[in-house]
Amino acid sequence: MKQQPHDNVLTIMSGGAAGDGVRAIGSNLVKFIIESGYEAFASVDYPSLIRGGHNFSRMTFSNEKVFNDYSQIDVLIAFNEETIQIHLEELREGALILADKFTEEEKQAFGDRAIEIPMSKYAKESGAPPIARSSVALGALCFILDLSLEKLEEMLRVVFKNKKEDINVELARLGYEYVKEKGIKHERNFEPMPDVKDTLNASDTFSLGMVKAGLDFFISYPMTPSTPILHYLAARQKELGVKVIHPESELSVINMALGVAYAGKRSAIGTAGGGFALMHEPFSFAGIGEIPLLVAVVMRQAPASGVPTYTSQADLLFTVFAGHGEFTKIVILPGDAEEAYLAGAHGLNLAWKYQIPVVSLTDKHIAESVMSGRLDTEAVGMLPEKRAENTDENYGRYQFTEDGISPMAYPGAPNTAVKVSSYEHDEKGIAIEDADMTVRMQDKRFLKVNEIKKEFSELETIKMYGDLESKKVIVFWGSTKGAVLEAAKYLDKPVKLMQIVWAQPMNVDVVTKHLRDAEVIIDVEGNHDAQMAQLIRKNTGIEITDRVLQYDARAFDPIDLASKLNELLNK
Amino acid sequence: MSLNLSTKAKKTWCPGCTNFAILAAFQKAVTEMIEGGEVEKHNIATISGIGCGSKITDYLNMNTFTSLHGRELPTMTGVKAANPDLMVFGFTGDGSTYDEGVAHLVHAARRNSDINLFVHDNQLFALTTGQATPTSPKGFKGRSTPSGSIEEPMNPLLTVLSLGATFVARTDALDIENTKKIMQEAARHKGFSFVDIVQPCVTLFDTREDYKDKLYQLDGSHPTDDLAAAMKKVQERGDKIPLGVFYKVKGPTFEEQLLQ
Ligand SMILES: Cc1ncc(C[n+]2csc(CCOP(=O)(O)OP(=O)(O)O)c2C)c(N)n1
Ligand code: SF4
Numbered sequence: 001m002k003q004q005p006h007d008n009v010l011t012i013m014s015g016g017a018a019g020d021g022v023r024a025i026g027s028n029l030v031k032f033i034i035e036s037g038y039e040a041f042a043s044v045d046y047p048s049l050i051r052g053g054h055n056f057s058r059m060t061f062s063n064e065k066v067f068n069d070y071s072q073i074d075v076l077i078a079f080n081e082e083t084i085q086i087h088l089e090e091l092r093e094g095a096l097i098l099a100d101k102f103t104e105e106e107k108q109a110f111g112d113r114a115i116e117i118p119m120s121k122y123a124k125e126s127g128a129p130p131i132a133r134s135s136v137a138l139g140a141l142c143f144i145l146d147l148s149l150e151k152l153e154e155m156l157r158v159v160f161k162n163k164k165e166d167i168n169v170e171l172a173r174l175g176y177e178y179v180k181e182k183g184i185k186h187e188r189n190f191e192p193m194p195d196v197k198d199t200l201n202a203s204d205t206f207s208l209g210m211v212k213a214g215l216d217f218f219i220s221y222p223m224t225p226s227t228p229i230l231h232y233l234a235a236r237q238k239e240l241g242v243k244v245i246h247p248e249s250e251l252s253v254i255n256m257a258l259g260v261a262y263a264g265k266r267s268a269i270g271t272a273g274g275g276f277a278l279m280h281e282p283f284s285f286a287g288i289g290e291i292p293l294l295v296a297v298v299m300r301q302a303p304a305s306g307v308p309t310y311t312s313q314a315d316l317l318f319t320v321f322a323g324h325g326e327f328t329k330i331v332i333l334p335g336d337a338e339e340a341y342l343a344g345a346h347g348l349n350l351a352w353k354y355q356i357p358v359v360s361l362t363d364k365h366i367a368e369s370v371m372s373g374r375l376d377t378e379a380v381g382m383l384p385e386k387r388a389e390n391t392d393e394n395y396g397r398y399q400f401t402e403d404g405i406s407p408m409a410y411p412g413a414p415n416t417a418v419k420v421s422s423y424e425h426d427e428k429g430i431a432i433e434d435a436d437m438t439v440r441m442q443d444k445r446f447l448k449v450n451e452i453k454k455e456f457s458e459l460e461t462i463k464m465y466g467d468l469e470s471k472k473v474i475v476f477w478g479s480t481k482g483a484v485l486e487a488a489k490y491l492d493k494p495v496k497l498m499q500i501v502w503a504q505p506m507n508v509d510v511v512t513k514h515l516r517d518a519e520v521i522i523d524v525e526g527n528h529d530a531q532m533a534q535l536i537r538k539n540t541g542i543e544i545t546d547r548v549l550q551y552d553a554r555a556f557d558p559i560d561l562a563s564k565l566n567e568l569l570n571k
Numbered sequence: 572m573s574l575n576l577s578t579k580a581k582k583t584w585c586p587g588c589t590n591f592a593i594l595a596a597f598q599k600a601v602t603e604m605i606e607g608g609e610v611e612k613h614n615i616a617t618i619s620g621i622g623c624g625s626k627i628t629d630y631l632n633m634n635t636f637t638s639l640h641g642r643e644l645p646t647m648t649g650v651k652a653a654n655p656d657l658m659v660f661g662f663t664g665d666g667s668t669y670d671e672g673v674a675h676l677v678h679a680a681r682r683n684s685d686i687n688l689f690v691h692d693n694q695l696f697a698l699t700t701g702q703a704t705p706t707s708p709k710g711f712k713g714r715s716t717p718s719g720s721i722e723e724p725m726n727p728l729l730t731v732l733s734l735g736a737t738f739v740a741r742t743d744a745l746d747i748e749n750t751k752k753i754m755q756e757a758a759r760h761k762g763f764s765f766v767d768i769v770q771p772c773v774t775l776f777d778t779r780e781d782y783k784d785k786l787y788q789l790d791g792s793h794p795t796d797d798l799a800a801a802m803k804k805v806q807e808r809g810d811k812i813p814l815g816v817f818y819k820v821k822g823p824t825f826e827e828q829l830l831q
Contacts, residue, residue: 217653243652243829248678252645255638259649262636263616263657267649281639393575393632411616411634411650411657419628421637422621430580430629431637 008062008190011070012141014134015056015087016079018049021134025077026057027370028138031199032155033061034372036147037192041066041482043369043555048224048308054082063190066371067336068482071557075144075186077137079119096186098140100133115140115184122174128167135168139175144186149176197372200337202362203228205375206296209344211240214382216265219245219253223272224308225364226298230270250275254282254293261291262420264410266348268294273302273315280323285422286357287327290398290406290445292385293356294347299363301553310553311364313478313526319361320504320535328448330358331504335481336366338373339501345380346459352385354405354448361503363526365479365555391416396427400440404447452505461502462510467494471519472569475500475544477532480524483556490562493569500532512540522546522568524561574602574612580629585774589744590624593691593768596750597627597660604755616657618647620672622664623698624691624770641671644679647686648825655826658758659686666696669705669727676727679763680734684825687757687764690727691744693772701775728805731765732798732818738764739801739818743786744771745779746814753816762822769814782812789815796820 014025023044030042042059060069072092078084078099084106091097095113097106100121102114117140119133126132135156142152153169160168207229210218220230234244247253253269260267271279276297286293299315301307320331330350334343343360351358388395388407395416399406406427409418419429424441426432455461466474466488476484477500488497498514500506515521515536523533523544528551533544548564550556576598584590604610615633619625621640628635634657638646643661651659668676668690679688695713696702702715706727710719732739738760742750750768757764769786771778793815794800801818 217649219649245652245829247645247648248674251642252675252678255642255645256649256652258638259618259636259646259651260653261649262646263650263653265653267653282642285639410654412614412654414611414613416613416634417632418634419637420635421628422639423637428578429635430578431626 008064009060009066009070010062010074010145010186010188011058011060011072012075012077013056013058013073013087014077014079014137015054015083017052018046018055019051019131020055020079021131022055022057022079024131025134025137026059028134028155028159029141030059030370031159032138032142032147032152033059034197034199035155036151037194037196038062039064039066039197039372041069041369041371043069043365046309054086056083056087063193067485068555068558070559072559075141077141079133096144096184098137115179115182117175117178119175122171126167126171128164128171132168132171135171136175139172140179142172143176143179144184146185146188149173198374199370200373200375201228201368201370202334202337202340202366203368204232205337205341206334206344206360206362207232208375209341209380210268210294210348211242212377212380212382213345213348214266215242215268215348217243217245217257217260217267218270219247219257219260219267220270221246221250221253221275223275225300225367226270226272226275226296228367229296229298250278251282254279257293258282258286258289258291261293262411262418264412266292266352268296268348270296270298272298272300273318274305276315276319276322283357284323284325284327287323287325287329287445288424289420289422290355291420292351293358294351295357295359297359297361298367299361301551307553309364311479311526311555312551312553313363313480314528314531314551315361316477316503316527316531317534319359322359323357326442328354328356328445328452329504330356330452330502332358332360333478333501333503334360334362334366335478335499335501336373337371338375340366341375342380349383350452350455353383354452355385355408356448361478363479365482393417397429398425398427398441398444400427400444403451404444405451449505456507456510461507463499463501464514465497465499468496470494470496471517472496473498473514473518473520474522474524474565475532475536476524477501477503480526480556483558483561484524486558487556487562487565490559491569492566495569503532503535506535506539508539511536512542515540515542520546520569522548522565524548524556526556527551574605576602576632578630578632582630583626584623587773588623589770589773590627590691592744592747593624593662593689593750593770594627594630596747597754599747600751600754600758604758610658614657615660616650617660617662618643618650619661620663620667621698622667622691622696624662624664624693625667627662641667642675643667644672644675644688647688648679648682648684651684651686652826652829655685655830660758661686661688663688663690664697665690665692665694665706666704669725673705676731677734680731680736680765682825683735683737683762683822685761685763687754687766689754689766689768691770692727692767693770693776694778695772695776697772697775726805726808727767728765728817729802732802732805735822736765736818737762737820737822738816739805740765740816741767741769741814743769743782743814749788749814756816760819762824769812785810785812786814787811789813789817793817
């Protein structure tokens with residue numbers, strides 16, 4: 001059994017087959033823990049099937065910010081036998097194991113750490129389906145972790161509203177009483193805080209961010225792990241005032257979104273790498289046609305169908321170079337649920353401000369994880385686009401301007417013809433082939449880059465953490481933020497941490513400033529090719545040779561990452 | 572102020588191309604509708620794909636959107652959903668809609684968005700200099716099938732009828748008056764209107780002689796609300812090829828249901 005050097009985090013894992021309620025207990029537990037005044041991060045791990053297989057949900061909590069969950073477990077809830085075998089190596093010393101039943105060998109091996117709780121029996125007797133075992137387990141955990149049963153009941157009444165809430169509350173109470181009688185507790189060295197945070201998931205917050213920026217239509221074809229955005233918005237269409245369409249293919253999705261934008265309504269689309277690959281021709285059309293479009297690309301392990309329900313950061317360069325031809329785009333890399341909110345809002349606003357395609361690139365690790373946090377709702381709103389007023393027959397959709405941004409009019413504007421074309425075109429939007437206009441239009445569109453770079457002083461395109469004086473720099477992006485910031489708690493030397501939030505265009509001056517005189521630079525990414533290091537070299541000429549790369553389709557473990565970083569730092 | 576529906580763009584169609592006739596029919600159709608107070612010009616949006624016929628958007632002085640090859644239908648659906656006040660037309664080719672974008676045609680037919688699609692069906696890829704499309708006759712000797720195509724042609728009218736299209740018609744590009752009328756009838760129909768335009772390509776596949784004695788107009792005896800009759804009628808393809816509205820029924824539109 002591995003030791004971990006820290007004592008102010010606790011990690012709870014539930015494991016079982018698909019359909020065992022592993023996800024339900026995972027999401028209820030993290031909500032309960034956060035509402036009880038702790039900071040937490042919870043992830044889910046599941047194979048691409050509907051029933052069976054091995055699933056687990058894992059939550060790490062503390063009294064200080066938790067950026068990522070840990071792989072070493074303090075309490076394991078096993079809904080089947082396999083779970084114990086699979087996670088044996090991850091159990092910390094003194095870890096408790098909760099299960100319906102243990103084998104004789106297990107009882108011998110674990111002694112009084114093996115806690116039998118008649119979860120199935122209680123569920124059966126209550127007339128609830130076996131999945132309700134998870135409420136018994138929640139109740140038991142409530143006592144074991146010294147939390148308030150009253151608070152748990154309150155939460156369950158909300159979560160299971162009109163879905164057998166009485167039974168679930170009763171089952172939780174039975175679980176609680178059962179372990180209370182046996183006096184089973186897990187030691188905890190930290191207390192809750194008075195400032196109770198919110199329970200946030202990046203797919204939900206990204207959606208809410210887009211809504212804040214005036215989203216009218218969300219169009220998407222299901223593909224894990226982007227689907228939670230589609231589900232979230234589809235379930236709340238009326239409440240949020242967003243129309244959600246799931247058409248026949250990704251090609252339909254993006255072309256439909258372009259049609260919506262042409263008619264003057266804000267549209268966004270969501271997909272994973274495979275779906276985005278299908279969208280490239282229309283994505284490039286958004287570039288030349290100057291049609292505002294926000295694309296949420298949520299990565300899973302690729303190539304091709306890859307490992308569908310597992311994470312990856314291997315689509316960075318693919319996204320930065322997305323679409324044939326050369327055109328202006330923005331690629332934002334939110335690293336957690338709070339940043340995903342900003343990416344949703346800024347992404348949509350920027351798409352309309354500059355009339356360009358914008359991509360928010362995230363991955364399964366944050367798209368399906370939950371963390372404690374708070375949304376900066378004051379920081380965002382809907383920014384109006386540059387509109388053409390009182391237009392007439394002289395209106396040209398692609399009128400030349402100083403900043404390259406042409407005022408927009410939409411079909412329906414009296415006496416006006418709004419002409420958009422996927423061909424190179426003149427100011428009126430009529431196809432052209434002559435060399436001079438081809439260059440002028442291309443230059444016009446690239447003029448916008450100068451304007452976009454002005455955002456560098458307004459928005460957080462690079463974020464710095466740690467010891468800003470240090471000459472040792474760790475570079476990372478996207479969901480890897482979580483593991484890096486968590487690992488930073490265990491580093492032997494002071495380091496400067498640099499998160500790249502905008503991949504395109506990159507804030508090159510700031511990146512260069514921090515890397516130029518660095519003694520050690522370590523690049524941490526969830527891919528094989530060190531894609532961010534490549535991008536930084538392309539933009540700054542600086543070569544990063546020390547790398548921690550992981551492409552096993554899993555998120556980094558903070559402790560494991562810390563030991564790898566320490567090795568490089570002590571080299 | 573007189574209605575000007577033409578841009579200054581130079582028309583790049585071959586001399587004598589039947590696309591000129593389709594353009595004329597459409598301009599007449601909307602002129603009459605605008606002058607009759609049915610629609611305001613700025614509330615018309617015309618979308619095209621890529622191909623000879625699709626160049627029509629450049630020549631129209633109105634709201635237009637020149638989309639990608641095969642992608643006209645989802646764009647039209649998006650435009651209409653975003654602004655249901657717009658009257659939405661689409662002009663494409665048989666290559667664009669029956670080949671590259673056929674999945675969109677399938678779903679447009681069952682979706683019943685209130686949009687109007689006109690397919691310039693010249694039975695080949697013209698702009699790419701003459702290759703077979705799904706409506707080329709079997710044995711068609713194009714530049715990609717020099718020994719003759721080996722695939723059976725599809726019947727697009729039958730296809731969309733089987734999928735629930737609510738307005739299905741065929742017209743002859745050379746008959747400007749009737750094409751104009753069908754375009755207007757399509758525009759007035761609430762729901763997905765599908766019009767296949769028989770279109771000789773005078774340069775690459777001149778079918779004028781072949782069609783001359785075959786085409787005939789449906790008369791009042793054809794019931795337009797009878798799916799079985801429509802499906803039977805659109806399969807008449809031998810010596811006689813019927814033109815006109817085969818099927819026209821009411822159905823809830825996509826937008827009505829979406830925007831509820
Ligand atoms: C994605 C894509 N594939 C291929 C082409 C090349 N292309 C341009 S027009 C055309 C065929 C057009 O045929 P059709 O739609 O029948 O129109 P027509 O030219 O006959 O009017 C093709 C294949 C393209 N523009 N885009
Ligand atoms: S090739 Fe055929 S369809 Fe194209 S412009 Fe010439 S005649 Fe018209």
